[in-house]
Amino acid sequence: MLTFTETDQGGRAHIEGPMTIHNAMNLKSQFMGALSASQHLELNLAAVTEIDAAGLQLLIMAKQHQIHIQHELNLINHSETVLAAFEMMGLVSWFNDPVIITRQ
Amino acid sequence: MDEIEQVLGLYISESRELLDEMELLLLNLENEQDQAESLNAIFRAAHTIKGSAGIFLLDDVVHFTHGVESLLDKMRDGKIASNSELTSLLLDCKDHISLLLDNVEHKTVLADHDFLNGKALLQTLIIVVKQGGTDGPKEPPNDNTQLVPTQDVERENSPKVLSDNWHISVRYHPDSFRFGMDPLAILRYLTTLGDIESITTLFPSLPSASEMDPETCYLGYEINFNSQANKLDIEGAFDFIRDDSQVHIIPPSSRISDFITLIESLPEQDIQLGEILVQSGSLTPNELEFALSLQRQLKSQSIEVPLGTLVVNNGLTQQPVLESAIAKQNQIRDVKTKEIQSVRVDAEKLDQLINLVGELVIAGASSSLHAHRSGDRVLIESFSMLTRLVEEVRDAALQLRMVQIGATFTRFQRVVRDVAKELGKDIELVITGAETELDKTVVEKISDPLMHLVRNSMDHGIETPDVRMDNQKCAKGKITLNAYHDSGMIVIEVSDDGAGLNYEKILKKAQQKGLVLEGETLDVQEVNNLIFEPGFSTADSVTNLSGRGVGMDVVKRNITDLRGTVEVQSTFGHGAMFSIRLPLTLAIIDGFLVEIEKSSFVIPLNMVLECVQLSEGNSDIDPNTQQSYINLRGEVLPIIRLRSLFNLGGRVPKRENVIVISCLGSKVGLVVDKLVGEYHTFIKPLGNIFIHIQGISGSTVIGSGEVALILDVPNLVQKILTTESAKALYSQTERMNVQ
Numbered sequence: 001m002l003t004f005t006e007t008d009q010g011g012r013a014h015i016e017g018p019m020t021i022h023n024a025m026n027l028k029s030q031f032m033g034a035l036s037a038s039q040h041l042e043l044n045l046a047a048v049t050e051i052d053a054a055g056l057q058l059l060i061m062a063k064q065h066q067i068h069i070q071h072e073l074n075l076i077n078h079s080e081t082v083l084a085a086f087e088m089m090g091l092v093s094w095f096n097d098p099v100i101i102t103r104q
Numbered sequence: 105m106d107e108i109e110q111v112l113g114l115y116i117s118e119s120r121e122l123l124d125e126m127e128l129l130l131l132n133l134e135n136e137q138d139q140a141e142s143l144n145a146i147f148r149a150a151h152t153i154k155g156s157a158g159i160f161l162l163d164d165v166v167h168f169t170h171g172v173e174s175l176l177d178k179m180r181d182g183k184i185a186s187n188s189e190l191t192s193l194l195l196d197c198k199d200h201i202s203l204l205l206d207n208v209e210h211k212t213v214l215a216d217h218d219f220l221n222g223k224a225l226l227q228t229l230i231i232v233v234k235q236g237g238t239d240g241p242k243e244p245p246n247d248n249t250q251l252v253p254t255q256d257v258e259r260e261n262s263p264k265v266l267s268d269n270w271h272i273s274v275r276y277h278p279d280s281f282r283f284g285m286d287p288l289a290i291l292r293y294l295t296t297l298g299d300i301e302s303i304t305t306l307f308p309s310l311p312s313a314s315e316m317d318p319e320t321c322y323l324g325y326e327i328n329f330n331s332q333a334n335k336l337d338i339e340g341a342f343d344f345i346r347d348d349s350q351v352h353i354i355p356p357s358s359r360i361s362d363f364i365t366l367i368e369s370l371p372e373q374d375i376q377l378g379e380i381l382v383q384s385g386s387l388t389p390n391e392l393e394f395a396l397s398l399q400r401q402l403k404s405q406s407i408e409v410p411l412g413t414l415v416v417n418n419g420l421t422q423q424p425v426l427e428s429a430i431a432k433q434n435q436i437r438d439v440k441t442k443e444i445q446s447v448r449v450d451a452e453k454l455d456q457l458i459n460l461v462g463e464l465v466i467a468g469a470s471s472s473l474h475a476h477r478s479g480d481r482v483l484i485e486s487f488s489m490l491t492r493l494v495e496e497v498r499d500a501a502l503q504l505r506m507v508q509i510g511a512t513f514t515r516f517q518r519v520v521r522d523v524a525k526e527l528g529k530d531i532e533l534v535i536t537g538a539e540t541e542l543d544k545t546v547v548e549k550i551s552d553p554l555m556h557l558v559r560n561s562m563d564h565g566i567e568t569p570d571v572r573m574d575n576q577k578c579a580k581g582k583i584t585l586n587a588y589h590d591s592g593m594i595v596i597e598v599s600d601d602g603a604g605l606n607y608e609k610i611l612k613k614a615q616q617k618g619l620v621l622e623g624e625t626l627d628v629q630e631v632n633n634l635i636f637e638p639g640f641s642t643a644d645s646v647t648n649l650s651g652r653g654v655g656m657d658v659v660k661r662n663i664t665d666l667r668g669t670v671e672v673q674s675t676f677g678h679g680a681m682f683s684i685r686l687p688l689t690l691a692i693i694d695g696f697l698v699e700i701e702k703s704s705f706v707i708p709l710n711m712v713l714e715c716v717q718l719s720e721g722n723s724d725i726d727p728n729t730q731q732s733y734i735n736l737r738g739e740v741l742p743i744i745r746l747r748s749l750f751n752l753g754g755r756v757p758k759r760e761n762v763i764v765i766s767c768l769g770s771k772v773g774l775v776v777d778k779l780v781g782e783y784h785t786f787i788k789p790l791g792n793i794f795i796h797i798q799g800i801s802g803s804t805v806i807g808s809g810e811v812a813l814i815l816d817v818p819n820l821v822q823k824i825l826t827t828e829s830a831k832a833l834y835s836q837t838e839r840m841n842v843q
Contacts, residue, residue, distance in 0.1 A: 065313035
């Protein structure tokens with residue numbers, strides 16, 4: 001479930017609950033609305049309870065899309081499961097967002 | 105989680121098939137000339153079960169199966185010779201795996217004693233593997249990475265890479281998510297085998313945001329993997345996706361040419377991929393350059409060599425890996441062609457279809473009746489065409505439920521082996537006619553009675569080896585299971601070359617029990633069939649297999665419930681043969697339709713002997729009881745008046761008819777008002793409320809739309825026989841009291 005609010009600095013969004021293949025369809029359409037709305041989008045991942053490869057793929061899509069249309073996307077407050085998945089797939093540096101590194 | 109559940113279900117059913125296959129191979133192992141092939145197949149089965157279990161994170165299964173696999177691996181390499189002890193151990197292990205899978209399926213936890221049993225088995229496996237390892241010829245273990253050939257370095261113009269890590273390259277099939285696969289879960293499993301040193305996730309085919317389908321998988325990865333596991337184990341992690349996705353696994357210290365193959369087979373640009381390989385640490389920059397230049401050389405020469413030969417010639421791939429890969433490919437191909445030829449259908453759907461066809465037959469019959477009444481010739485003609493088609497559809501629908509009896513028969517291989525061992529006898533099971541088909545529901549229900557007969561033959565029939573030797577027989581006993589079709593019935597025979605039935609003993613016992621009266625003369629056949637009487641056993645000692653006297657009558661009842669018959673033929677000293685005759689299907693009945701007081705009844709046609717008219721002169725009618733006797737050509741025939749049995753009331757017509765039926769070895773007459781004729785119909789089971797009604801086994805709808813009840817003839821006859829013998833007993837004691 002993605003909630004989007006516009007602020008002076010740009011858009012803010014946060015995702016609550018799972019990001020898996022089961023809700024990927026819904027999430028994508030919600031993403032598309034939020035992505036084009038603002039020059040600078042901050043996506044809060046603190047409340048993501050579960051993420052699988054389909055969820056990761058959505059984040060990749062979002063990031064690539066923003067780069068493509070020259071908007072900015074920052075992921076913040078990665079929840080533990082998100083971070084673990086990022087590390088597992090070697091995506092931390094690709095997203096290039098500041099994260100709290102717990103391993104390595 | 106539905107997809108996962110589904111895939112898990114698929115995994116469990118596939119594993120069960122593999123386990124069955126494993127069991128069969130194990131049982132035949134001892135008789136096999138060339139064991140290598142069988143051992144390979146057994147190993148592959150265990151390995152597939154383990155590999156897939158890993159993906160579902162079924163740690164128990166992985167752990168246990170790994171132990172089994174280690175032993176099989178040694179056996180396959182000839183380091184441990186197979187013997188019957190090991191076979192028994194492996195069979196027990198197979199049972200345990202099956203138990204573990206049951207628990208996975210029902211989401212239950214293993215019972216305590218099963219858990220301990222599993223632990224003990226695993227312990228034994230470890231000990232056997234260890235001892236075998238010390239006894240066997242010294243050879244470096246095959247599953248170690250050091251075995252990657254080192255001796256051909258000079259000969260090979262493609263140098264080896266420096267890295268001591270594995271390189272794994274995966275491109276997922278676009279439908280992977282839809283198949284319930286989560287690339288993350290596979291990575292997680294991989295981490296249980298070793299450390300992921302470096303991973304690059306790739307998504308070159310990811311389209312622009314608007315076109316991207318979130319349920320399609322666009323991912324792939326390149327992994328530099330540090331592990332002591334063998335190639336089969338690592339491949340195991342990808343077993344479930346290997347068919348559709350692209351998976352390349354390159355062992356440590358492979359040759360650069362291997363990486364060239366990899367680079368060539370992947371969709372990304374050569375340079376880009378090369379860089380990833382360098383970044384991940386699998387290749388050094390120099391190696392990459394060398395690889396790319398070598399690749400250009402090879403391209404210009406363009407020699408076409410099948411990949412498999414190239415790989416082996418270069419000594420790159422470990423032989424077992426290649427063999428198993430080829431076998432796996434063949435297996436997949438076989439399965440695929442099978443899939444084309446047959447479709448798995450839910451049994452319930454099939455039952456529904458049969459039911460609908462049943463309704464169609466009934467509705468068709470009723471329409472055709474109306475057509476006949478209308479007298480319109482064109483209508484009648486078109487309906488007769490329709491009826492023919494409906495009949496064809498009915499036959500085709502019933503054909504769908506037919507399965508071969510072979511699978512049921514093969515299950516007995518194990519039973520015979522285990523029981524023979526327990527009894528200290530040497531028994532061989534011979535199966536013929538395994539391809540004979542019969543209805544699935546019949547197959548399920550016949551399994552128990554068959555089990556009883558087979559056990560009985562082993563326990564009572566086959567003698568111990570020394571007794572057999574004394575009787576000039578081969579020490580090895582033989583039990584034969586045979587099946588064939590005979591005039592719309594299936595005949596299943598269980599025969600043995602054992603001692604046969606003891607006529608004297610049976611007769612004596614029967615007289616003791618009052619089943620046969622003193623002075624009554626019976627032929628051999630009749631005496632032999634006495635063993636099906638309730639509470640009859642001639643066994644001198646009660647073993648835990650049979651001999652308690654519950655058994656043969658249960659067998660007989662079960663078979664009678666299926667509208668079948670069972671008989672025994674025996675020659676004393678030379679063996680016995682039990683033949684079971686069953687209708688091919690339970691859903692359809694060839695019946696004889698009769699009427700009493702406007703109610704219709706169907707009597708199974710195969711039991712009807714003849715019909716006679718009941719004239720007042722030839723019966724000895726007692727209006728107070730349901731039964732009486734008639735004189736049928738000088739023979740006494742007990743009759744049952746269905747009118748009074750079912751309390752139908754009404755007036756007895758002037759002319760009544762008697763249908764003479766033969767069942768359970770005796771003849772009985774059923775008195776009815778009117779004979780309608782032969783009738784093919786579908787049986788509809790009675791609802792639960794009517795389950796206790798005696799004498800009725802089902803219902804059907806006849807052409808006029810009325811319900812006709814199907815008589816449970818065996819039950820009726822049984823009833824009349826027990827009252828008869830009770831009466832006989834009563835009069836006997838009366839007489840004794842008088843004396």
